[in-house]
Amino acid sequence: MVTGCMPRIEFQMWIDFGFCSCKVCNDYLGESEERKLSDLYQELIIQKDCQENRIEVCGYKQPIKSVYYLKQYVLSEFLSLELSVNVDYGFMNCRTDEIKKLRNMYKKLFETLQFDPQDLHEACMAGKIFNYIRSILPNEVVNANLLKNPYPLRDY
Structure with a gap:
């Protein structure tokens, strides 16, 4: 191009x-x-x-960053959860009733002016989603255990 x-x-x-x-x-x-x-x-x-x-x-x-699939999932009513999003952004840690809460929290994040998807992706890859979300949404009640992911990959 x-x-x-x-x-x-x-x-x-x-x-x-x-x-x-x-x-x-x-x-x-x-x-x-x-x-x-x-x-x-x-x-x-x-x-x-x-x-x-x-x-x-x-x-x-080139692989598309999972944060864009997260955005697509969070802002759409009809899409299923991608496996990469499930693992990367904590949905795999949720019980059924927690999925909607986590989804709504990410929706608030995407609607916040200072939010940057690339920064969230970097936080995800560093295993620091909780810290990033707290920096953007300081008043949001977030369960840190839900936001755990396998990153950074130690054996990779």
Whole structure:
């Protein structure tokens, strides 16, 4: 994207970056629509300097951080809990009645202005979710045992 190249239809990133949603025109597979989308990415990444704005662009075949699946799960009414979210963000430690409370706490976190998903991800990987949440939501009643996860991985 940074170099102005468009992904080929055979690549996963053609789907991941939304080129699959471009309308097919009279040209080859909707290439003019794809060019417009590519130009928008160029503007976002280069001209708007998205790295300074902490917008992440995932590379081809790079894993997506589980914090984004957490956000998707917390803000959606219809999605199931991803296994990575279950392990990373403490849902595996919950009894049935605690899942809703933990989900609501994360929803409050996502709705807080000073919250940054990348910072939560870093706290998760360091095994310090509780400390991070307390720094953003100091008045939130949080059970530290629920927020335990296997990180940092000692044998990895």
